[in-house]
Amino acid sequence: MTKTELITDYSIKQILDIFNTTANTISLQPPFNLMLRRALPIHPPIPKPMTAPAPARPKAESPKPLFSGNIPTLQTFTEDTATPTFHSRILPAIEHDHLELESHSNKILSSSNPDEQTRFQNQFVWELARHLIGEELVVYPALIESLPDGQGIADKNRLEHQGVKQQLKAFQGLESTDKRFVPTLKGLMRDWGIHVRHEEEVDLPRLEELLSKEESVELTKSLDRVKIFVPSRSHPLAPTEPFFETAVGLLTAPIDFLADLFRKWPDGKEKK
Structure with missing residues (x-):
């Protein structure tokens, strides 16, 4: 909260009463409240900006396949390849x-x-x-x-x-x-x-x-x-x-x- 916003939370009368009391306590001259009125700018509360709702994200498209058509088959053995070895020592x-x-x-x-x-x-x-x-x-x-x-x-x-x-x-x-x-x-x-x-x-x-x-x-x-x-x-x-x-x-x-x-x-x- 800024200083200006803090001041606007009080009425002019409340501010003057506070400083008049202070002036009497520390023996300040009566015109002090007039000086304060001129010195303190009184602004209306600053409205907070309205935030617009975030736009909806477009629906993601389905990823395209890496390959189109038939994927080539990897031939891993030649005609000379022997039978699988899983049964042998x-x-x-x-x-x-x-x-x-x-x-x-x-x-x-x-x-x-x-x-x-x-x-x-x-x-x-x-x-x-x-x-x-x-x-x-x-x-x-x-x-x-x-x-x-x-x-x-x-x-x-x-x-x-x-x-x-x-x-x-x-x-x-x-x-x-x-x-x-x-x-x-x-x-x-x-x-x-x-x-x-x-x-x-x-x-x-x-x-x-x-x-x-x-x-x-x-x-x-x-x-x-x-x-x-x-x-x-x-x-x-x-x-x-x-x-x-x-x-x-x-x-x-x-x-x-x-x-x-x-x-x-x-x-x-x-x-x-």
Whole structure:
């Protein structure tokens, strides 16, 4: 409340009576009330502005679909793909993935058709990126829990995976007509092949010896489930520890899945 509004709450007579009493108390001259009348401007109360009601918001339109027409179907396996691995033990399941990736690599290296190479390049990247993260999230924790030296084995394998991820990152960004395309894939397969042989011949057989059939099959099921939700492209800068890798993977995977809708995939036509 302003000073002027405070004064207008009193009548002129009340104000003069107050100051006359004060003047008599402190021996002021009688003309004091006249001086006060001239000094104090008396204003009528200031009316508060009327606020108009807020206009009603227009009804929001329904969001338009991201895609119009038929959404392309992502083909995730070629005709050479073996049966699902959910019923097998973990070692045969991992070996199945390795053989499938080797098959895709051979398709690329044996083809002289750039379009066919691009299709199998996408398939190869899709399979290997998911396989690497799946092992890190499912198989390596089992190694740590089951083997006395499991932590060291897991750390070594994660380090080897990191090198493969960097090579895969380089390969997935190349056009099939690039002169670096074939050499990059050959280098990747050479380095990854060393890792695969040790995994199949040493690490996983040791793990299988300590697992019951039910435990091994359950591990395979977990691996298959995890690969549904992990990124389908290589992201070597992502963390490799299970908790952080899972969190980052859940954020990255939808972006990869969306981009996969617009990539070319093997459709079997090259076999005709």
